[in-house]
Amino acid sequence: MIDPDSDRARYLQLADALRARIASGELPPGSRLPSEKTLEQETGLNRSTIRRSIEVLRAEGLIVVRHPHGTFVREQGEVEVVEVASGTVTARMPTPEERRQLVIGEGVPVLLVDERIYAADRVALRVHQQSPTN
């Protein structure tokens, strides 16, 4: 599965492989990835290299690591819809303080609506034209 002679770094190859297994549904949301030890055995890679792959997927917001339970495919929870009539909307990664205060997982950006801030995995913004078509 991993080609040590490839131009592509091994940790990226493994990240690609795991990402593909998630995207395909083989590893559905909530499911646990193989443990680091298992991945070592399956791939022949060093544990440090395995962990770098995991870091990549964490930064992408694809997985969450729960110590010492394992590494899990992120589940999408309830999304609150916030109505926005006017303002400026931007997004960025949260500061550590914002991460703490709003309890934001790794790899999850924040949505900024003027002065308001929302965790992007729990809030979607609804921009109306005139009246919502409900």
Place this chain on the structure above:
Amino acid sequence: MIDPDSDRARYLQLADALRARIASGELPPGSRLPSEKTLEQETGLNRSTIRRSIEVLRAEGLIVVRHPHGTFVREQGEVEVVEVASGTVTARMPTPEERRQLVIGEGVPVLLVDERIYAADRVALRVHQQSPTN
């Protein structure tokens, strides 16, 4: 500066220290951080540990690494304002493909407006009160 006996992990202590130096303006946008070797000497930490700190700041979108020039405080470039009359706005980290196609740096999320996608460090959304005739 780094307390090896602290409960807080050393790589997080260093990340905190560098983040503070950036926030204070001591390391302004565009400036180069000390090299890994310099940080090793200054902190007494192992290079691997130094690099973990750097990774933290990269994931936060605070810095960019240009191999082999150095590590630099991210500069905010021109921000295009995109007018949005209606739709649903969300944000998430980009996929690797999106990163390539849109040339998005590390630690930069994307803004999704229905089917449209924008790099969050180059685009801000302007939501109208009364929409123009689309």
Place this chain on the structure above:
DNA sequence: AGAGATTTGTACGTATGTATG
């Protein structure tokens, strides 16, 4: 309560490669 197994977290060391100036 205790022991042991499992799994991730932290931190060190070492070697070599890649890219730029």
Place this chain on the structure above:
DNA sequence: TCATACATACGTACAAATCTC
């Protein structure tokens, strides 16, 4: 050619948190 600086990848050891017996 040489020096600098980041990148990759291996290895080792121990710690922390949780679960099971």
